Amino acid sequence: MDRILYFHTMKKNIYTLGVLQYIPFFYVIWSDGLLSASEINITKTAFEKDASLTTADKKTLAGWLDKNNKPSSQELKSWRTIISNAAIKLVEHDAYPLASLAKRLVAHYFSDTPENKQLQHIELNLGIQPNHYHHLFDVEVQHEATSDYYNAKELDAILKGEFAATVTKFHEVLKDPIYTWSIERNKEKFRATVLNQVKHLAAENYGAMAYPNAYGGIEDMPAYAFIFENIMYVDGSLAIKFGVQFGLFGGSIQKLGTKYHHDLYLANAGKAELLGCFAMTETGHGSNVRGIKTTATYQKETDLIILHTPGENDNKEYIGNALDATMASVFAQLIVNGKNEGVHAILVPIRDKNHELLPGVRIEDNGYKLGLNGVDNGKIWFNQVSVPRKNLLNKYGDIKEDGTYYSNIENPNKRFFTMLGTLVGGRICVARAGLGGAKKALTIAVKHALKRRQFNDNKKIQEDLLMDYPSHQLRLTPPIAKAYVYDVTLQHIMKLYSDDTKTDKREIETQVAGLKSIITWFANDTIQECREACGGKGYLIENRIADLKGDVDIFTTFEGDNNVLLQLAAKGVLSDFKAEFNSAGFASVLKLLTSQLNDKLTTINPIYSNKTDAEHLYNPKFHKHAFEYRTRRLTYTLAMRIRNYIKNGVPSYQAFLKVQTHLLALGKAYSCQLSYEIYSTYTETITDEKNKILFEQLGTLSALHEIKADASWYLEQGYMGASKSKAIKQRVERICTELRPHINVLVDGFGIPPHLITAPIAK
Amino acid sequence: MDRILYFHTMKKNIYTLGVLQYIPFFYVIWSDGLLSASEINITKTAFEKDASLTTADKKTLAGWLDKNNKPSSQELKSWRTIISNAAIKLVEHDAYPLASLAKRLVAHYFSDTPENKQLQHIELNLGIQPNHYHHLFDVEVQHEATSDYYNAKELDAILKGEFAATVTKFHEVLKDPIYTWSIERNKEKFRATVLNQVKHLAAENYGAMAYPNAYGGIEDMPAYAFIFENIMYVDGSLAIKFGVQFGLFGGSIQKLGTKYHHDLYLANAGKAELLGCFAMTETGHGSNVRGIKTTATYQKETDLIILHTPGENDNKEYIGNALDATMASVFAQLIVNGKNEGVHAILVPIRDKNHELLPGVRIEDNGYKLGLNGVDNGKIWFNQVSVPRKNLLNKYGDIKEDGTYYSNIENPNKRFFTMLGTLVGGRICVARAGLGGAKKALTIAVKHALKRRQFNDNKKIQEDLLMDYPSHQLRLTPPIAKAYVYDVTLQHIMKLYSDDTKTDKREIETQVAGLKSIITWFANDTIQECREACGGKGYLIENRIADLKGDVDIFTTFEGDNNVLLQLAAKGVLSDFKAEFNSAGFASVLKLLTSQLNDKLTTINPIYSNKTDAEHLYNPKFHKHAFEYRTRRLTYTLAMRIRNYIKNGVPSYQAFLKVQTHLLALGKAYSCQLSYEIYSTYTETITDEKNKILFEQLGTLSALHEIKADASWYLEQGYMGASKSKAIKQRVERICTELRPHINVLVDGFGIPPHLITAPIAK
Known part of the structure; x- marks a missing residue:
């Protein structure tokens, strides 16, 4: 048997069987510049151990690994021709596709087909995947649109955790025909449908979930958040109407009221028998709740509280459920004995049993909106509307029998923020719903891209799948990775928030403010x-993507405008969560902060700033360090800037205005760091090694993508050198390619039931 | 008269009248770190010339300018107290607000009030504006929401140029009540309204504008583009329906047909008496027009062309006007004598006089969309529909009497691109309409931000205007500047495109492909x-912003998907516009390109890469150099990458797939460079010096904002150092602040008539 392959007639192209089997590997390595020097060494170690090779073979192969004397273009081309001429197939679903190709290659030129473990070893350890190289060959490729290496159900189970059964049961409920999606352009009809759905959910006991057992609930806010995200898959309007009724209106009774209010209203709210709205925002005051103008004046002689809208533009605005509700939880300046005690919530009946407006109440429809047209948003004016004193939701501030005001939180600022703090759960839910919208859109886009073909090589009959375009992978894969990261993050934060053993929620408030912003964006x-x-x-x-776009859009604005929330988060970071932030207390906080930070901001070692090997770039320690460094650096420089302004006599309010863009950058950096830390701590707890690796890879993609997005900052700081910055960019593209075969499993892992997706293009 | 001011009792705080008048300036300079060293020198030169100062005064002032020994925080604070104690006003609309403040300060402490030209000189030459410093003082500020230094009518006139009268007349036409905007959610009713409006525009002779005089037009495509953009201010659906009827359908007859078709159809199309659609896109083939499946087979025996949709998914899709039209301009594979001659357009009657579908034609409504619901988009299938041979739009390819195919463009590729090229005008119009949408949204957002107040210092009764927040300036001002840049760009490109003396439009096609992409994004x-x-x-x-969002969204996809167009633009750059791009001709182009580029990509001088002075950063030469460098560098590295792939035997189609993200980057870089070059050449022609400066400032803001957005790339390349990158970021923020007083005038300069804005928040 001739064990030497003569190719062409040139002496140079004589290959032994031993060498020939390595040719596909060397072709992949060199023609694409795919592998780094350190990775190439894996190859060397492997063939050195290969017993089927002669010393001469090994010498030949070692020569081909010499970076300074790499195979010429002509030689590469000849390898390609050898492969092409063999007319063999590349089968993507082979366990070792490249080693199998090599085996078939040898079988073509020689009649022998040895099984070579070393080749398989190389393929596995270099992580070479068909996506990386199939375009390099002129051979028939047996494509697979998607791989079954991972299992979507397992990913879904990891994400849902202990809530899997609850969610599965809920998906069954959502099979009821009243949730069947259809286009309804008329807002009145749309709203009627959504109202019916809300009542149905209440009847199925989903409304009261977060309330105590005594009022029909199971006191499970994390489960409620899961339900909320899943409602988003049905329809955005339904989610928001649901959230207004049970989360905001019911929630305000639960969290700001006391037993008197709970007994009277909470169970009914949970059953959607008492429909209510949450009247906080005013036309003139959206983000600045403390500045709202509506007054609630206590009248001692009648023992009544008088609600009043002072000016035409001081009305409540965008109030969800305003057209259906019979009661409103109204936020107003509470004035007792001529003294303004700050913003409090008061329950105000707004309609009678015939659904007629009560005297003094004026309500107007906000009309059509960009999205959420199934939600009845409206404006509300009060003209000297009186309610009993007991309607004050009095958990944190009360008017006593003797007509005097009392609160066990003396500081009015602290009292105000304590009240607002109880509503932070809603902010987490909004982020969850936004994330749900993103997941659904990604699922639809990926399934479309796995069917749709576009353009092609003139020689090929079949056009390429959209999903096979690098630019398409780059636009869809990083957001999928981030969706996993944010999912874990929001679940973790909700658990912390719902932990009643922790009474001071200030830190979580700061965290939620930042996370809600970055996740809704x-x-x-x-x-x-x-x-x-x-x-x-x-x-x-x-x-379905169009409606998601319109619906989710406003999530960046409501439950706190993102720009305002990010500044809140940044100020939280600045004050180190220790003291309320005001210019008086600022100096001491600053002193502390400065000394703390100065120590930690050591200069970055040039070796570190130019480290580009895969091991380093994939290491969560690097990602965490990069994020922590950014937060600290931005905090320090921000603090210094503010201190300088204040030292020069600039009033603190103006100083903060001057550094506004810096505050926003810090808020984002902090939230990003927080999210990644939560996620990476979580992945360490995954017991199944195979899935753990996938979750780590998603974390790496998310982190590198984020660092890449802010590369100019890192470069400016000298944290990264140019070569590292470029290497990160390449890694992001490469990980996207690596995840290509698993992308269908990744979106199925979101666990959105097919009957809720409905989009024809995703079928 | 005591000419020395004793402040406190410390010797240090004794100031002469001469020195006192400079104190507001020095306070502004040091407390805010506003000015760079070179700028401070202007101050020095000025006070050296000030005859009112003694030598001792000058020595004191010179001491305060010493950067290494700058005034202490304590001293700055004492200056601030001097100013505060004077209880004077800062009047923003004073010609020299800071010099006037200084004058009032002196008047308070001394009874004398000298006019000091040197102070005015400093204020003017440093470009210090009240926005830069009013927050530093604790004095009453007489704010002005907007300055009248510039005149909106003048800006408008500059932008409109020779078309001013046409547009003004058109605005009057749009006052007709049928253009009154109202919300219509039902698509059938909305479409009926839009159809009426289209017919009215036709009756007023706007439909045929681009057609020759013989067919009711004035053969003025640039004027048509102005009308198109202005229709966008009425409603997006109207603009698109108008564009489909007159631009695409009528345009295909005009550009692809010959006298026979013109005589029969063009005038009627222009009068909207013949309603038509443009049937190119198919469900399976959007961007890859060459791959469409619809066939048009010539049958010699009957002298008919048979239109046919081979598969269920090969239907025409998203075809505007599909429900109203009686004729379609259908793009299909023309098969003559069994040979596929490539894609050609054929006029196909689709409905009879009773508006019933003709035999073999099936049309379905595309249903509700994210936006543009006033446009009747539909799907069309043809089942063996025959039309006379003469219905072939035969300008570039014809079936002769003897039944043979003939074209004077032999190369089928070239023929195809020549046909598509005639439709490039539509792409410019789409970009114009997108730009119009952006301008309208900016106008509304700015006017809202100049009324809306939010938060405040606790001491102030009045809350700040939204427009006074730095983050708000930063989000709205750069897009305003870019809107000016893109306006000038698109007008210029339209002029080039309409210039019939230039027959080879290939370069313009490449340019339009890129510009359409970056401008619609x-x-x-x-x-x-x-x-x-x-x-x-x-x-x-x-x-109104919500509808603009929904309507403009699809502009990134239709008339060419942006990602596809950008790659087209990049390939145009690569081939140096000289030869059709294919792998055969590629090698020689590459050789030429490589040698050309290698010379020009000289290493960047470190002094240049760290130059941060204002003069340099404001210099259009720097901007142009930065943009040109980026394009060249990306072209060179791209060419090298492709060459290496091809050298190693990777097929050219696959090589291009591998570098797809690189291609997109090049497409963007090229378009950005092109746009800035057109704009800056244009600004040089503005004769009025005052407005010229403003236009230059807008160009600078646009350019620096773009460089800032791609800072990571410039840093990676070593084109910029960290200090330059940071300086650019600061300059962008500063220019936004400088433009703050003029922002209302800038949006009014877009010339959108108030009766078309209608948004209550912009009133």
């Missing part, structure tokens, strides 16, 4: 990317 | 930013 960006990724099909309402 | 981003900047109010349909 992420949701909007992702949905837009998905819309564009689906082209014209994404524009059609039937494919 | 810009429009989407801007409209989203405006939505968020208006908070909840932006979410209400009545405030």
Whole structure:
């Protein structure tokens, strides 16, 4: 048997069987510049151990690994021709596709087909995947649109954790025909449908979930958050109407009221028998709740509280449920004995049993909106409307029998923030719903991209799948990774928030403020990317992304405008969560902070700032360090800037205005760091090694993508050198390619039931 | 008269009248770190010339300018107290507000009030504006929401140029009540309204504008583009329906047909008496027009062309006007004598006089969309529909009497691109319409931000205007500047495109492909930013931004998907516009390109890469150099990467797939460079010096903002150092502040008539 392959007639191209089997590997390595020097060494170690090779073979192969004397283009081309001429197949679902190809290659030129463990070893350890190289060959490729290496059900189970059964049961409930999605453009009809759905959910006991058992609930806020996200898959309007009724209105009774209010109203609210709204925002005051103008004046002689809207533009605005509700939880300046005790919530009946407005109450429809047209948002004015003193939700501040005001929180600022703090759960839910919207859009976009073909090589009959375009992978894969990261983050935060053993929620408030901002922005960006990724099909309402876009859009504004919340988060970081932030207490906090930070901001070692090997770039320690460094650096420089302004006599309010963009950057950096730390701590707890690796890879992609997005900052700081910055960019693209075979499993792992997706393009 | 001011009792705080008048200036300079060293020198030169100062005064002032020994915080505070104690006013609309403040300060402490030209000189030459410093003082500020230094009418006139009269007349036409905007959610009713409006525009002779005089037009495509943008201010659906009828359908007859078709159809199309659609896109083939499946087979025996949709998913899709049209301009594979001659357009009657579908034609409504619901998009299938041979739009390819195919463009590729090229005007119009949407959203957002107040210092009764927040300036001002840049760019490109003396439009096609992409993305981003900047109010349909969002969204996809177009632009750059791009011709182009580029990519001088003075950063030469460098560098590295792939035997199609993200980056870089070059060449022609300076400032803001956005790339390349990158970031913020007083004039300069804005928040 001739064990030497003569290719062409040139002496140079004589290959032994031993060498030939390595040729596909060397072709992949060199023609694409895919592997780094350190990775190439794996190859060397492998063939040195290969007993099927002669010393001469090994010498030849070692020569081909010499970076300074790499195979010429001509030689690479000849390898390619050898492979092409063999007319063999590349089968993607082979366990070792490249080693199998090599085996078939040898079988073609020689009749022998040895099984070579070393080749398999290389393929496994270099993580070479068909996506990396199949375009390099001119051979028939047996593509698989998606791999079954991972199991979507396992991913879903990891994400849902202890709530899996609750969610599964809920998906069954959502099979009821009243949740069947259809297009309804008329707002009155749409609202009627949504109201019916809300009542149905209440009847199925989902409304009261977060309330105590005595009032029909199971006191489980984390489970409620899961339900909330899953309602988003049905329809955005339903989620928001549900949230207004049970979370905001019911929640205000639960959290700000006392037993008197609970006994009278809470069970009914949970059953949607008492429909209510949450009247906080005013036309003139959205983000600045403390500045609202509506007054609630206590009248001692009648023992009544008088609600009043002083000016035409001081009305409540965008109030969800305003057209259906019979009661409102109204936030107003409480004035007792001529003294303004700050903002308090008061329960105010607004309609009678015939659904007629009560005297002194004026309500107008906010009309059509960009989205959420199934929610009845409206404006409310009060003209000297009186309610009993007991209607004051009096958990944190009360008017006593003798007509005097009392609160066990003396500091009015602290009292105000304590009240607002009880509502932070809603902010987590909004982020969850935004994330749900992003997941649904990603699922639709990925499934479309796994069917849709576009363009091709003139020689090929079949056009490429959209999902096989690098730019398409790059637009959809990082948001999928981030969706996993944010999912874990929000679940963790909700658990902390619901932990009643921790009474001081200030730190969580700061965290939620930041996370709600970055996650709702992420949701909007992702949905837009998905819309564009689906082209014209994404524009059609039937494919569901369009409505998600309109619905989720406002999430960046309501439950706290993102820009305002980020500044809140940044101020929280600045004050080190220790003291309320005001210019008086600022100096001492600053002193402390400065000394703390100065120590930790050591100069970055140039070796570190130019480290580009895979091991380093994939290491969560690097990601955490990069995020921590950014937060600390931004905190320090921000603190220094503010201190300088204040030292020069600039009033603190003006100083903060001057550094506003810096505050926003810090708020984002902090939230990003927080999210990654929660996620990476979580992945360490995953017991199944295979899935753990996948979760780690998603974390790495998310982290590197974030560092890449802020590369200019890191470069400016000298934290990264140019080569590291470029290497990170390449790694992001490469991980996207690596995840390509698993992308269908990744979106299925979100666990959105097919009957709620409905989009024809995702079928 | 005591000419020395004793402040406190410390010797240090004795100031002469001469020195006192400079104190507000020095306070501004040092307390805010506002000015760079070179700028401070202007101050020095000025007071050296000040005859009112003694030598001792000058020595004191010179001491205060010493950067290494700058005034202490204590001294700065004492200056502030001197100013505060004087209880004087800062009047923003004074010609020299800071010099006037200084004058009032002197008047308070001394009875004398000298006029000091040197102070005015400093104020003017340093470009110090009240926005930069009013927050530093504790004095009463007489704010002005907006300055009248510039005149909106003048800006408007500059932008409109020779088309001013046409547009003004058109604005009058749009006062007709049929253009009155109202919310219509039902698509059938909405479409009926829009159809009426289209017919009215036709009756007023706007439909045929781009057609020759013989067919009712004035053959003025640039004027047509102005009309198109202005229709966008009425409603997006109207603009698109108008564009489909007159631009695409009529345009295909005009550009692809010959006299036979013109005589029969063109005038009627222009009068909207013949309603038509443009049937190119198919469900399976959006961007890859060459791959469409619909066939048009010539049957010699009957002398007919048979239109046929081979598969269920090969239907025409998203075809505007599909429900109203009686004729379609259908793009299909023309098969003559069994040979596929490539894609050609054929006029196909689709409905009879009773508006019933003709035999073999099936049309379905595309249903509700994210936006543009006033446009009747539909799907069309043809089942063996025959039309006369003469219905072939035969300008570039014809079936002769003898039944043979003939074209004077032999290369089928070239023929195809020549046909598509005639439709490039539509792409410019889409970009114009997107830009119009962005301008309208910016106008609404700015006017809202100049009324809306939010938060405040506890001491102030009046809350700050939204527009006074740095983050708000930073989100709205750069897009305003870019809107000016893109306006000038698109007008210029339209002029080039309409110039019939230039027959080879290939270069313009490449340019338009890139510009359409970056400008429609810009429009989407801007409209989203405006939505968020208006908070909840932006979410209400009545405030018009919501509809703009939904309507403009698809502009990134239709008339060419942006990602596909950018790659087209990049390939155009690569081939140096000289030869059709294919792998055969590629090698020689590459060789040429490589040698050309290698020379020009000289290493960047470290002094240059760290130059941070204002003069340099404001210099258009720097901006142009930065943009040119980026394009060249990306072209060179891209060419090298492709060459290496091809050298190693990777097929050219696959090589291009591997570098897809690189191609997109090059496409963007090229378009950005092109746009800035057109704009800066244009600003040089502005004769009025005052407005010229403003236009230059807008160009600088736009350019620096773009460089800032891509700072990581410039840093990686070593083109910029960290200090330059930071300086650019600061300059962007500063220019935004400088433009703050003029922001209302800037949006009014877009010339959108108030009766078309309608948004209550912009009133």
